[in-house]
Structures are given as C-alpha cells and as structure tokens.
Amino acid sequence: MMGTYTARSLLCLLTLLLLCAYSAAPSASAAPIGVPNLQQCELASDTSVTGTPTTLQFNCCLPITQNVISFSFNKYKTQKRVRQAAHTVREDYIATYTRAYELMKALPDDDPRSFYTQANIHCAFCNGAYRQAGNSSVPLQVHFSWLFLSWHRWYLYWHERILQSLLGDPSFSLVFWNWDDQRDGGNVMPAMFARNGTALYDEKRNPANMPPAIVKLRPGTTGNNSVIINQNLNDMYQNVVTASSAELFHGGAYRTGTDLSNSTVILAPLGGSIENGVHNGVHFWTGNPALPLIQDMGTFTTASRDPIFYAHHSNVDRLWDKWKYGLPGGQRSDHTDADFFNAEFYFYDETATLVKVNVRDSLDNSKLGISYPSVAADELWVDYSPVASTNGSAVAAALAAGVPSVGASPQNGTIALGARLAAIVKAPAASSSSSSKAEVLTIQGLQVTRDSFVSLNAFVNLPFANVSTATSSAEYVGTFNIVPSASKYRKLTANVKFEIGDNLQRVGIQNEPEVVITLTVSGTQPVTIQGLLIEFE
Ligand code: C2O
Numbered sequence: 001m002m003g004t005y006t007a008r009s010l011l012c013l014l015t016l017l018l019l020c021a022y023s024a025a026p027s028a029s030a031a032p033i034g035v036p037n038l039q040q041c042e043l044a045s046d047t048s049v050t051g052t053p054t055t056l057q058f059n060c061c062l063p064i065t066q067n068v069i070s071f072s073f074n075k076y077k078t079q080k081r082v083r084q085a086a087h088t089v090r091e092d093y094i095a096t097y098t099r100a101y102e103l104m105k106a107l108p109d110d111d112p113r114s115f116y117t118q119a120n121i122h123c124a125f126c127n128g129a130y131r132q133a134g135n136s137s138v139p140l141q142v143h144f145s146w147l148f149l150s151w152h153r154w155y156l157y158w159h160e161r162i163l164q165s166l167l168g169d170p171s172f173s174l175v176f177w178n179w180d181d182q183r184d185g186g187n188v189m190p191a192m193f194a195r196n197g198t199a200l201y202d203e204k205r206n207p208a209n210m211p212p213a214i215v216k217l218r219p220g221t222t223g224n225n226s227v228i229i230n231q232n233l234n235d236m237y238q239n240v241v242t243a244s245s246a247e248l249f250h251g252g253a254y255r256t257g258t259d260l261s262n263s264t265v266i267l268a269p270l271g272g273s274i275e276n277g278v279h280n281g282v283h284f285w286t287g288n289p290a291l292p293l294i295q296d297m298g299t300f301t302t303a304s305r306d307p308i309f310y311a312h313h314s315n316v317d318r319l320w321d322k323w324k325y326g327l328p329g330g331q332r333s334d335h336t337d338a339d340f341f342n343a344e345f346y347f348y349d350e351t352a353t354l355v356k357v358n359v360r361d362s363l364d365n366s367k368l369g370i371s372y373p374s375v376a377a378d379e380l381w382v383d384y385s386p387v388a389s390t391n392g393s394a395v396a397a398a399l400a401a402g403v404p405s406v407g408a409s410p411q412n413g414t415i416a417l418g419a420r421l422a423a424i425v426k427a428p429a430a431s432s433s434s435s436s437k438a439e440v441l442t443i444q445g446l447q448v449t450r451d452s453f454v455s456l457n458a459f460v461n462l463p464f465a466n467v468s469t470a471t472s473s474a475e476y477v478g479t480f481n482i483v484p485s486a487s488k489y490r491k492l493t494a495n496v497k498f499e500i501g502d503n504l505q506r507v508g509i510q511n512e513p514e515v516v517i518t519l520t521v522s523g524t525q526p527v528t529i530q531g532l533l534i535e536f537e
Pocket of ligand 1: 152
C-alpha cells in the first residue's frame with residue numbers, strides 16, 4: 001500500500017516537472033507569427049534625433065481591400081523565369097525594366113500596386129505600423145530574425161508579378177545586383193540604376209558611390225581596391241560559407257510575443273549573418289550619409305523607395321539558394337520548426353487583392369518559378385581562404401595587458417563596449433559529439449538605440465584590434481551592421497552569433513581553453529552587452 005502511494009506521488013511529481021519544463025521552454029510553444037489586423041495601423045511619423053532635426057512623415061499604413069485570399073500554387077501559376085545579373089543585361093532589357101517602373105510609379109498612391117504602396121509595405125513591417133496578431137502589445141517586425149529571408153522572397157515575388165502584369169509580360173523578371181562578384185563587374189552600382197532622371201534612379205544615394213566606386217560590403221572598409229576586394233571576399237566567406245546552420249544564416253526564432261525593443265537575453269531576437277552582415281552593409285553603402293537616417297537605402301523606412309532595393313534583395317535571395325544548395329559539404333537545411341513554417345504574411349497581388357502567404361510555401365524557389373544563373377565569380381568567396389595574421393594564442397599577451405575575462409550572462413552584468421572591448425572568453429573542449437556542430441560565439445543581449453548607424457566587428461586572437469583593423473585575415477569573424485531607425489521602436493535588444501570554429505582552426509588555437517575576443521564599434525550610439533559565450537551548437 002505504502003509502495004503504491006509513493007510510486008503515485010513520484011509519478012505526480014514527475015508529471016508536474018515535465019509540465020513545468022514544457023511551459024518554460026520557449027521553443028515548445030506553438031506561436032507562429034500571424035497576419036496583423038490592417039485596420040489598426042499606427043502612423044510611423046517621427047523626428048530625427050541626429051543632424052538637423054527633421055520631422056519625417058512616415059505614414060506607411062496600407063490600403064484596406066475588401067477581399068483576402070490565401071495563396072496556393074494552383075491559384076498563382078507562374079512562368080519559369082531566370083533572374084539575370086543587373087550588370088549583364090542588354091539595352092532592350094533595361095528599356096523594358098525602366099518602362100515597368102514608369103508604369104508602377106504612374107499608379108495613384110492609394111493603389112496597392114503603386115510604387116508608393118510597394119515601398120510602404122516594407123516600411124509598415126519594419127517600423128512598427130502594425131501589432132502582432134495575438135499580442136497587441138508588441139509591434140510586428142520582419143527583420144532581425146528567421147522571418148527575414150522568407151518575407152523578402154515573398155515581397156519580391158509579388159512586386160515582380162505586379163511589374164509583369166503592368167507590362168503584360170509574364171516572362172518579365174527582376175535582375176539581381178551581383179555585389180558579391182569581385183571579378184566580373186558586379187561589385188559596382190549597376191549602370192542601369194545609375195542613369196540620372198530615369199525611373200530606376202533615386203536621388204537619395206551616396207554621391208561618392210556612383211560608378212566606378214567599388215561596393216564595400218562592410219561599412220568602414222578602407223584601403224585601395226585590392227584591399228577592399230579581399231575584405232569583401234572575407235565578409236562573404238564568413239557570412240555565407242562558415243555560417244553553416246539555419247540559425248547562423250537565417251537568424252533565430254521570432255514568434256508571437258518576441259519583442260525587438262524589450263527582451264531578455266533568453267528571448268532576444270537573433271538576426272542571421274547574411275542580414276546583419278553584407279545585406280545591411282549594402283544598404284548603408286547605397287544610402288546618402290549626409291541625410292539623418294542615410295536615406296533612402298540606409299534605413300528600412302525608406303529603403304524600398306529606391307528601385308535598386310529590389311535588385312539588392314534579389315541577390316540576397318540568390319545567396320539563400322547558394323547557401324542551401326550550392327556550397328561544398330552538401331545541401332544545408334532551413335529551419336524545421338513549425339513556428340517558422342507556419343508564420344504568415346500579407347501582400348497584394350497584381351489585381352490588388354490582399355493575399356495571405358506562409359513561410360513554408362516560400363522555401364523552394366523553383367515552385368515559385370524563380371531561378372538564378374550560376375555565377376562563376378562565386379568561387380572567389382566560396383574558396384576564399386583567409387590567412388592568419390597571428391601565430392599562437394594571444395591569451396598571455398592579453399592577460400599581461402590587463403584584458404579582463406568575460407563570461408556568459410548574468411556573470412558580468414551590463415558591459416559597455418565603448419569603441420572597443422577585448423575580453424578573454426572560455427572555449428569549450430571539442431568532443432566526438434561536437435564534431436558535427438558549429439562552434440559559435442554569442443554576444444548576448446546587445447542593446448543599442450538605432451538613432452544613427454552603428455557597426456560592430458568581431459575578431460579572435462587580436463587583443464589590440466581597433467575600428468581600423470583590416471578584416472581580410474582569419475582572425476575576423478564577422479560584423480553586425482545596425483541600420484538606423486526614426487521609429488519610436490528604435491531601441492534594439494538582440495543576440496548576435498558568429499561561427500568561430502573555422503577561424504580558430506585557421507589561427508591554430510582550436511584546442512585552447514580560452515580565446516581572446518575583441519569587439520570594435522564604429523558609430524556614436526552607445527552599445528552594451530550582457531555577456532559573451534562560446535559553445536558548440
Ligand atoms: Cu527589409 Cu534589405 O531590408
């Protein structure tokens with residue numbers, strides 16, 4: 001009798017424990033992002049806080065339409081098309097492309113297909129115009145997380161369909177801006193977008209970066225063209241090749257309740273390497289630094305008012321396919337979490353009907369009719385082999401220079417980065433079970449107010465690295481470029497992850513129990529973090 005009683009209470013206790021563990025684990029909750037209520041829109045007008053105070057009127061509220069339908073591949077048949085590199089298309093194609101944007105720009109602003117509304121779609125979902133379905137205290141945001149690649153693929157898909165219908169040509173396709181190409185002419189502003197006065201031109205760009213200026217994939221890159229090219233190649237290598245997991249490349253979970261502006265270390269959103277790195281870098285490079293938010297391309301609110309935006313994102317979209325199917329080591333996996341698959345978005349189709357789409361249906365470009373040609377110059381960054389500039393562990397030198405140890409949150413409280421922070425961080429020993437995993441540095445709970453552009457670089461084994469340290473060597477692990485925002489939701493809390501196993505191997509310090517990590521910050525906004533952690537994951 002006694003025995004049964006004890007067994008029963010043990011069972012009860014176990015059930016309770018399991019229930020607790022279940023509700024405490026954030027990944028166990030089914031809370032995919034749903035479509036917002038478009039009737040509840042907040043004006044995103046605000047005043048810039050740097051430079052000459054300017055009130056920026058950002059009413060990104062979207063037109064309300066009567067019908068809403070759900071996307072299906074049957075309803076939306078597409079002609080197969082290949083998006084070409086912008087610098088390779090011929091004059092007749094440029095003429096058609098220009099005509100397409102003329103037609104789109106000629107539509108009245110309140111037409112969901114107009115260029116005005118197309119640009120506002122981006123503003124609306126990046127600037128707090130709408131609230132999350134199911135949690136109206138949190139604004140909806142499609143950047144800084146696993147939503148990024150899928151949302152932007154859909155955005156281009158509908159934008160392209162509208163252009164096709166305006167032209168009456170279902171074979172029309174967007175071009176991609178091949179800025180990662182460091183050999184065959186892709187890494188300048190494509191000439192088709194640089195002709196003053198055409199529908200593909202935008203006045204609000206950096207006047208210093210018109211052709212033949214070479215694209216800098218990382219803000220702050222300096223040096224002559226060959227130095228820039230090597231840094232560009234290493235940024236591509238770090239952002240795409242070594243970012244092997246879905247979490248590293250796409251970014252991390254964003255569910256109903258995830259709040260960009262107000263998060264704990266455990267729940268903070270996590271942008272992917274492609275987004276934080278070269279994608280944001282090209283936004284910054286293109287926009288005009290004399291304007292308070294580096295408009296148009298340098299801030300999400302206005303970025304897609306520049307027609308080059310859609311070509312920029314076609315390349316990001318191409319690189320997603322390249323990451324997934326085209327790298328040595330076999331096919332890579334997108335996220336497989338149900339909250340990723342089931343996240344939903346709204347877009348307008350070519351008849352101005354509101355369409356509900358989900359992430360799952362975006363994961364295979366071929367089903368959407370889209371493909372990209374293979375690009376020979378990809379090999380330069382796929383095979384980029386950064387060489388170490390140091391020899392042996394720098395921990396002893398760092399200790400001698402008084403570099404502190406920093407651990408995982410909450411050990412060290414809040415740490416201000418200033419212009420640079422060098423730290424000694426514990427590195428886990430490799431084991432047989434870690435061999436299939438990535439060795440990852442997490443910058444935990446980074447906080448910054450996005451009043452102006454901030455760029456953070458991370459290095460291993462370089463205790464004296466500073467903002468001008470070159471980023472072409474194996475010690476450079478990556479960058480987080482923080483795009484400014486005028487929204488009242490401009491406070492950002494995020495975790496930032498970098499794969500560092502490849503770097504440690506190349507430097508020859510993969511078996512050291514401690515590693516020197518140096519973070520350098522350019523920009524004037526103060527940045528704080530909650531901790532540094534190295535793990536196999
Ligand atoms: Cu929605 Cu390139 O950003």
